[in-house]
């Protein structure tokens with residue numbers, strides 16, 4: 001099958017890949033760009049392990065062709081925080097035991113990051129609803145919800161302090 | 164001691180040892196997307212494997228034509244049973260003493276069965292080639308019902324035809340696998356026959372699946388230059404996999420290295436040995452390059468590791484005032500096409516004989532018949548210690564049914580039948596020795612916490628309001644009290660493929676006072692790197708933050724039986740403590756030498772040895788570690804290392820009391836879990852934060868199983884729940900907040916008194932959710948209805964009770 005060039009902005013860097021039209025974005029991210037943070041749990045849009053952010057929206061990258069990402073701005077878990085300074089959400093998940101096996105975690109945090117952009121001050125119910133596209137088999141969600149609410153509070157108090 | 168010496172409490176806190184909610188050391192990697200799971204591993208030149216699978220549940224394979232697939236650019240090999248036969252690898256032994264086809268040998272016995280293995284340059288080409296393999300099938304009659312299978316003339320396992328003796332004794336029929344009996348049947352029947360009150364019930368514990376978020380997979384790499392095989396994979400028991408791989412392939416065990424990298428949840432799914440592993444190994448040997456196989460979700464649900472599928476028939480007898488006198492249980496166990504249950508060898512129905520539960524039942528009998536059907540093999544312990552989930556569901560339902568028969572409150576019925584605190588160690592009628600417990604205290608605490616009497620009052624009012632037509636919602640109060648049996652297990656009666664179920668820990672203290680410990684277990688999210696370091700910190704006085712825990716690489720870790728059945732803390736945790744004690748014993752000699760006193764004149768104090776009666780004279784563990792490497796001490800070898808292989812003297816028996824309050828909309832079947840209270844007693848608590856996380860997770864898996872999750876088949880043996888669209892995994896939206904609580908009854912035989920907790924919430928949770936549903940309908944005459952309680956089934960129950968009649 002003929003390949004074509006796709007150019008996208010991934011975690012702030014311009015990246016060019018050669019892909020077949022049928023290749024799913026998740027595999028291109030994981031195998032060509034070696035961004036193995038987003039995972040594969042179902043390939044049917046149910047689990048959210050593959051969640052990344054594309055042009056300001058949460059997207060399940062297992063259900064999108066890489067060619068559809070031409071020109072897109074993509075953020076994966078690797079684009080949030082760094083070993084020297086974790087993102088508030090990453091810290092908060094650590095602090096509140098919001099993960100166990102860690103397989104859902106990159107998708108969870110990436111989704112939570114977008115959720116807090118959409119709704120900086122969510123209620124518990126809004127968090128539960130807003131995260132319902134991401135499945136976790138280990139935690140029972142209670143501590144994930146706690147982590148997200150705590151992160152929201154922290155971001156808000158930091159931005160209040162800045163004003 | 165001088166002013167600069169931190170006080171004792173501070174020194175204890177510094178260790179972050181037992182009982183501390185230490186934050187997890189794993190999380191920095193995982194939160195940054197830097198985990199290293201099987202599909203993240205990529206080796207140069209790696210090929211991808213994919214299966215051609217049977218669309219039929221039972222069919223003869225007339226021919227397989229691989230020409231078109233082989234002709235596709237990028238396809239390197241297509242393996243069929245014929246290719247594996249010369250290596251005797253077309254079949255493989257199962258953990259249950261049966262054998263299983265690796266690739267279809269003449270026929271297929273379940274939908275999704277592995278027929279051919281395609282090896283190609285990338286996953287897309289492999290998938291294309293799968294479509295190009297032409298298989299001609301001739302359909303055969305399908306048996307999906309175990310009772311029918313036992314009557315049918317259709318022979319499922321032709322390879323066993325005529326064999327009247329199986330791995331677990333005589334076979335009564337060509338589709339029968341084994342009969343397993345425990346207890347005194349005649350005596351039990353006599354007691355039940357003479358009893359004042361007898362309750363009978365048949366219940367089906369439906370087939371389900373552990374479904375961890377990461378499916379199973381492996382990467383086999385045969386290095387033909389040095390003759391070494393490296394196998395990475397999602398293995399809950401890497402050492403056992405190495406032994407099995409050696410026995411199957413003929414490669415000497417020292418030339419095989421098995422590595423379990425990070426595992427994205429296991430819950431029992433990753434205990435077994437699957438055809439994908441065998442095919443990857445063979446393909447790597449044949450091609451000389453690494454071959455990766457990772458199943459997709461549909462393959463996962465359809466072929467690897469189902470759980471449960473037990474038809475349980477019970478009779479329980481009692482005196483008129485509610486004292487239980489006897490229990491009879493018979494199980495028809497649907498094992499699918501091959502008996503691949505992951506149980507200790509001598510327990511073909513796992514620990515189902517813990518089915519007398521938390522109650523002092525003087526006489527009991529259990530009989531289990533295993534049956535072949537046209538369903539996938541498996542029979543794993545899904546977040547469960549070898550069928551204890553089935554056992555607890557059985558007894559907790561029987562108690563409820565008996566309460567109905569006696570017209571008694573089910574909480575009270577439990578209380579008057581609990582094994583008393585003073586009866587421990589308690590010998591159960593079906594052969595177990597319960598180590599410790601205080602059930603009454605736990606139960607009273609739970610009932611008080613939820614204001615049980617108040618709840619019953621509210622429920623009665625609701626029923627009245629419902630009858631008056633003021634509400635269409637009923638209220639259910641789910642109760643369960645469970646006793647788990649975990650930590651398999653004593654080598655004298657527990658083995659897997661002949662390997663005794665001990666576990667191990669090896670510790671090395673470095674000269675500057677930090678350490679590494681390696682274990683025979685493997686974490687799948689339980690946080691071993693965090694909690695085992697805590698056990699060790701308290702034992703050897705080195706801060707947990709200075710201890711690295713390593714597991715999962717058979718080249719470096721000591722041999723162990725792996726992580727499942729909540730055995731890591733009871734067995735490997737004990738090995739860790741024991742190895743730590745060996746370190747401490749040697750450290751004591753070194754300290755005494757350094758302090759110029761007799762060995763007996765120093766004693767351990769948190770992080771140091773002090774001279775008895777003179778605490779200002781001491782040597783810290785780091786000073787001792789340094790001395791171990793730089794001083795010639797008479798009679799003491801240099802270095803500071805220890806290894807312990809721990810053979811547990813008994814199982815451990817965690818227990819707990821759960822209460823669920825649920826509102827049920829009678830017209831839609833929609834449920835709302837208003838409250839869930841969980842009291843767990845897992846003995847000594849190593850890390851309360853981790854324990855609580857395990858409980859939340861286990862309860863959520865219990866909710867899933869009780870309320871909707873199932874692997875369902877139609878009459879043709881088609882799997883109806885092969886994707887996450889149909890297979891219920893709860894999201895944050897469906898899951899309540901849980902209230903957790905605890906009591907602490909240490910295990911008397913475990914070095915630190917810990918019992919294990921990972922599976923308790925699942926074991927106790929399933930009957931609790933189910934009992935809540937059933938309890939809501941009890942005032943309208945419901946005795947029992949089978950799980951899963953999805954909206955449709957609840958609606959049907961309400962409808963059957965006439966609650967929709969106007």
Ligand code: FES
Pocket residue numbers: 039040041042043044045046047048049050051060061062063
């Ligand atoms: S892998 Fe994309 S949603 Fe599950």
Ligand code: FES
Pocket residue numbers: 098099100101102103104105135136137138139376427428688
């Ligand atoms: S932490 Fe394992 S799936 Fe979420």
